[in-house]
Amino acid sequence: MPFLFWFVAFLVFVAMEAASLALTAVWFAGGALAAFFAAVCGGSFRLQLIIFTVISALLLAWVRPLARKFVNRRVQKTNAGSLVGKLVRITEDVDNARWTGKGMVEGMEWTVRARDPGCVFPAGMSARIVDIQGVKLIVTKPTDAPPVPGHAKESA
Numbered sequence: 001m002p003f004l005f006w007f008v009a010f011l012v013f014v015a016m017e018a019a020s021l022a023l024t025a026v027w028f029a030g031g032a033l034a035a036f037f038a039a040v041c042g043g044s045f046r047l048q049l050i051i052f053t054v055i056s057a058l059l060l061a062w063v064r065p066l067a068r069k070f071v072n073r074r075v076q077k078t079n080a081g082s083l084v085g086k087l088v089r090i091t092e093d094v095d096n097a098r099w100t101g102k103g104m105v106e107g108m109e110w111t112v113r114a115r116d117p118g119c120v121f122p123a124g125m126s127a128r129i130v131d132i133q134g135v136k137l138i139v140t141k142p143t144d145a146p147p148v149p150g151h152a153k154e155s156a
Helices: 002-020 026-040 045-074
Strands: 087-095 100-105 108-114 126-133 136-140
Touching: 002 026, 002 045, 026 045, 087 108, 087 136, 100 136, 108 126
Parallel strands: 108 136
Antiparallel strands: 087 100, 087 126, 100 108, 126 136
């Protein structure tokens, strides 16, 4: 009953892909489907494994770059990454434990979180932006992170 194994594997990979929509498991679903057909035709389990591996690898190597190009077509690049290394003026206490924190940088208000979960930034102080995660600025004390080359130190 190896064909049942491959059919279940196919369903699991399809479900994983449907849950993530990140082009991570669909390649293996194709390999499992090919191995399923090999099992139905009476191929040995070793042949089924080889077919699964080869088809999955081929789909991953050849189709994935094309699929990523078309799937990510609507992704718009922003210039938010240019904020990394700059100073943000804290306008609301940044406290990760309380899920609070706002700051102003370049005339825009952002949600702010501390890189160090135990670090609290009171309103009125400045912090250095070290990362951007979604719509949140991740900050640290200005002395904790050296300025990023190419970013002028600004007064907050």
